[in-house]
Amino acid sequence: MKNMRLLIALIFFSIAFSGCAVVETAMPSGALPEAKTAYLTGAFSRGKVAGFALIAVDVKSGAEFAISLGANSLLPTAVDHQVVAIKLPPGRYSIAKWVTFGTLTKEIILRSVVKNPYLSAPFDVQAGTVVYMGNFDIDSSYSSLRHSYSITPKPVSIQDARTKFLATYTSFSENKFKCLMCIDAQSNHTLDPMAVNPVPGS
Helix, strand or coil, rough: CCHHHHHHHHHHHHHHHHHHCCCCCCCCCCCCCCCCCCCEEEEEEEECCCCEEEEEECCCCCCCEEEEEECCCCCCCCCCEEEEEEECEEEEEEEEEEEEEEECCCCEEEEEEEECHHHHCCEECCCCCEEEEHHHHEEECCCCCEEEEEEEEEEHHHHHHHHHHHCHHHHHCCCCEEECCCHHHHHHCEEHHHHCCCCCCC
């Protein structure tokens, strides 16, 4: 009977925290830019752990968009500095939460608040702009009493971030690019591709 009560409690816990948000489908590497769409991206490394996602919350409407931290596969899969991008409606957002989700069902299981003030600070994203959150390492550890998760930002410059993004999404070289957690002062601004890649003869 005790085991049955524990099972019921775990099922209730899963349902209570699953919420309505779903993990967005990552854009394929051959995706083409859309004039009225904004983009959220980052690079992620992790072992064979459960699904993780960061949630961008629309400050005005409260709508949530979850970006998987690495390949959104059916089974836990290790990835190394993998770039993932999703589409967003233009607007003002905050990376307010991180979650774990079932790799098979894609249902969100557990939510936690993002405590890093640089990542969670509200930011504006215009149509056609790519917002690079940063480079992150994801880890999970187990003990007899505790299951711990960690998402750690790693140093990256805005130029290196843009180069890494374009290595995966090659058609976005003319899109404006901004970074939330890049280490250089330029990360507070939006890179204009015409300044990064000037037209020959200009």
